[in-house]
Amino acid sequence: MKIEAKKIHCVFAWSWDIPGDCQDGTQGPSEEDVCGICRVSYNGTCPNCKFPGDDCPLVIGDCNHNFHVHCIQQWLDTPTAKGLCPMCRQLFSLKRGVSINEAQVEKFAHLLMKSRPTALTTDEEDIMMDQEFLVR
Amino acid sequence: MASLPKRIIKETERLVSDPVPGITAQPHEDNLRYFQVTIEGPQQSPYESGVFELELFLPDDYPMEAPKVRFLTKIYHPNIDRLGRICLDVLKTNWSPALQIRTVLLSIQALLASPNPNDPLANDVAEDWIKNEEAAIEKAREWTRLYAKPK
Numbered sequence: 012m013k014i015e016a017k018k019i020h021c022v023f024a025w026s027w028d029i030p031g032d033c034q035d036g037t038q039g040p041s042e043e044d045v046c047g048i049c050r051v052s053y054n055g056t057c058p059n060c061k062f063p064g065d066d067c068p069l070v071i072g073d074c075n076h077n078f079h080v081h082c083i084q085q086w087l088d089t090p091t092a093k094g095l096c097p098m099c100r101q102l103f104s105l106k107r108g109v110s111i112n113e114a115q116v117e118k119f120a121h122l123l124m125k126s127r128p129t130a131l132t133t134d135e136e137d138i139m140m141d142q143e144f145l146v147r
Numbered sequence: 148m149a150s151l152p153k154r155i156i157k158e159t160e161r162l163v164s165d166p167v168p169g170i171t172a173q174p175h176e177d178n179l180r181y182f183q184v185t186i187e188g189p190q191q192s193p194y195e196s197g198v199f200e201l202e203l204f205l206p207d208d209y210p211m212e213a214p215k216v217r218f219l220t221k222i223y224h225p226n227i228d229r230l231g232r233i234c235l236d237v238l239k240t241n242w243s244p245a246l247q248i249r250t251v252l253l254s255i256q257a258l259l260a261s262p263n264p265n266d267p268l269a270n271d272v273a274e275d276w277i278k279n280e281e282a283a284i285e286k287a288r289e290w291t292r293l294y295a296k297p298k
Binding site for chain 1: 152153154157210211212213240242243244245
């Protein structure tokens, strides 16, 4: 018997590369794994995006809580957030050494600075105090 | 009006299909962000014989902003004022988008079970509560009989 392939349909599946210890299962995120803010699958989009993937990436927190970048960014931008993870209320920072986090590092460093203006002013006051002491 | 976010649709569906015991929440026909809520008074609290009506509104920024919740039924409680406004940390400074309508309503039910006169909203009630707790609890029972729907 001779088989001739006339047409080929290629189908691809993708999912975010979440390291094993950042999720419950061992094989990639399942549909059960949802963003703790918008409750849409990691592989889906935040409420404002149309296309999943690089346009609406996922980030992994140091606390192992994962969110769509747009969701967690919008949260950290509110004054109520105080820079905290919505799930565990620890200061939210990106987990290091995770490939999908790399493109977002700078953005989140900036957000973290913004969330601690009070801490910064105290530091500045401390420095000014120190200088006064030096003058005396 | 912009379409309703998926999260709100999901939450509403679950509130109806898998309701929290002692709590109901029904979205309004004309405004799916406005809910009519009832909470049963917790057992062993002065509110236990009554069912309390509340209104809950999801602002445009929800879940970045907490839902707005208010008691419609008159209630004698140190953390709820005469306009029905509720003093509860998760509705204000401790809001998190990981919380939901159901968890907020559970927190309110828990607040009924454990009034906190040291962090008052209704100052006169809180004073009564601290001065003479027994009398305050009796008054809360009486108001429940007078104003709440019987269970």
